[in-house]
Amino acid sequence: MKRASSRQSDAEHAPCKGSSYEINSQLSVGWIAKSLISWFDERGRELPWRSDRTPWGSLVSEFMLQQTQLARVVDHWPRFMAKFPSPRHLASSEESRALSAWEGLGYYRRVRLLRNAAMMIVREHSGATPTSVSALQGLPGVGRYTAGAVASIVAGERAPIVDANVVRVFLRLGGVSRSADDRLAVQWCWNQAERFAEVSRSPGVSNEALMELGGTVCTRRSPNCSACPLQKCCKARAEDMTEAIPLPKRRAVRSRVYMFTALSVSSRGLLLEQRSPSGLWGSMWQPPTVESAKKLSRASVAKAFGLSSAELHVRDRVLFQTTHRAVEFHIFDASRSPSSFPKSAMKLPRKCVRWKDLPAHALSSPLRTLVAGLAIEREQ
Numbered sequence: 001m002k003r004a005s006s007r008q009s010d011a012e013h014a015p016c017k018g019s020s021y022e023i024n025s026q027l028s029v030g031w032i033a034k035s036l037i038s039w040f041d042e043r044g045r046e047l048p049w050r051s052d053r054t055p056w057g058s059l060v061s062e063f064m065l066q067q068t069q070l071a072r073v074v075d076h077w078p079r080f081m082a083k084f085p086s087p088r089h090l091a092s093s094e095e096s097r098a099l100s101a102w103e104g105l106g107y108y109r110r111v112r113l114l115r116n117a118a119m120m121i122v123r124e125h126s127g128a129t130p131t132s133v134s135a136l137q138g139l140p141g142v143g144r145y146t147a148g149a150v151a152s153i154v155a156g157e158r159a160p161i162v163d164a165n166v167v168r169v170f171l172r173l174g175g176v177s178r179s180a181d182d183r184l185a186v187q188w189c190w191n192q193a194e195r196f197a198e199v200s201r202s203p204g205v206s207n208e209a210l211m212e213l214g215g216t217v218c219t220r221r222s223p224n225c226s227a228c229p230l231q232k233c234c235k236a237r238a239e240d241m242t243e244a245i246p247l248p249k250r251r252a253v254r255s256r257v258y259m260f261t262a263l264s265v266s267s268r269g270l271l272l273e274q275r276s277p278s279g280l281w282g283s284m285w286q287p288p289t290v291e292s293a294k295k296l297s298r299a300s301v302a303k304a305f306g307l308s309s310a311e312l313h314v315r316d317r318v319l320f321q322t323t324h325r326a327v328e329f330h331i332f333d334a335s336r337s338p339s340s341f342p343k344s345a346m347k348l349p350r351k352c353v354r355w356k357d358l359p360a361h362a363l364s365s366p367l368r369t370l371v372a373g374l375a376i377e378r379e380q
């Protein structure tokens with residue numbers, strides 16, 4: 001990705017000399033920043049939010065990129081921006097419209113926070129997305145990393161950034177045998193990132209280059225060191241430790257949740273209920289569902305719905321993994337139509353949604369797949 005050369009002149013730094021890098025004194029932070037900028041000018045990927053940078057577009061991309069793969073964000077960002085081209089558009093939208101536009105990206109809490117941030121931007125910044133770290137960090141859902149990324153990339157502020165990619169690159173450069181979730185190691189990376197942003201002639205570009213290197217070359221498995229602009233200065237490479245650093249994270253144990261879902265259909269549509277706003281898939285729509293920490297018998301599920309066992313027919317079982325949970329869906333066909341299905345004991349809002357209106361309702365991805373299959377069945 002070619003870009004106009006940076007304005008300020010760079011102090012020349014001989015490779016791997018003269019640095020006070022804490023772990024590996026051979027590293028020169030300035031040389032690293034300069035090398036990364038040159039590499040990024042040549043090799044940086046063309047991404048939709050890079051071609052026409054705006055503070056709002058950058059903020060949206062950073063919200064999306066938290067915990068979602070880049071390929072998905074590339075797909076979703078242009079559509080989301082077409083619907084909500086400014087904070088005012090998002091702030092004045094119904095929450096359900098924002099949730100629907102976010103569908104496929106997961107972690108819906110982020111879009112609620114982004115909408116709250118848009119409201120604050122309208123209320124307190126006259127609708128203009130702020131570009132300083134301090135103002136950005138005052139917005140809901142914006143932490144040190146997101147504020148630093150937007151402020152440095154859009155406004156050139158000398159703000160450090162540390163995400164999972166940056167942690168991996170710094171730990172390998174310094175030959176630090178720690179895991180990427182080690183608190184002390186992460187703090188050490190923030191210290192390196194601060195020095196990196198201080199000496200770079202163009203902190204936004206070098207920050208972005210650092211993340212890009214971690215995402216494309218210094219990858220978690222099999223880093224492509226022969227293509228790396230920093231290979232001469234990398235302690236992990238010199239000591240043949242690239243596969244061993246970072247150390248493995250402690251594996252979080254996923255809790256298992258059981259969801260028993262009843263499909264009640266008619267020629268008109270499908271019965272859906274809206275989940276409560278908090279928790280997993282908050283405010284999203286689903287066919288009537290009973291949730292439990294343990295597996296329930298069909299008779300128990302039927303009773304929870306106010307049906308008899310004979311009115312529920314086993315259809316499918318689907319296992320869906322989120323970061324913290326293993327969700328086991330047990331899907332049933334209900335013989336009751338939406339108009340005669342017993343009312344929700346949980347008092348969740350319910351309605352029969354016409355088949356053609358289903359795409360406008362935000363559903364979790366496992367249920368979207370299920371409902372799409374149902375719609376196809378009906379057409380055959």
Ligand code: SF4
Nearest residue numbers: 218223225228231234
């Ligand atoms: S030389 Fe290899 S391990 Fe070191 S920073 Fe580059 S890609 Fe990562």
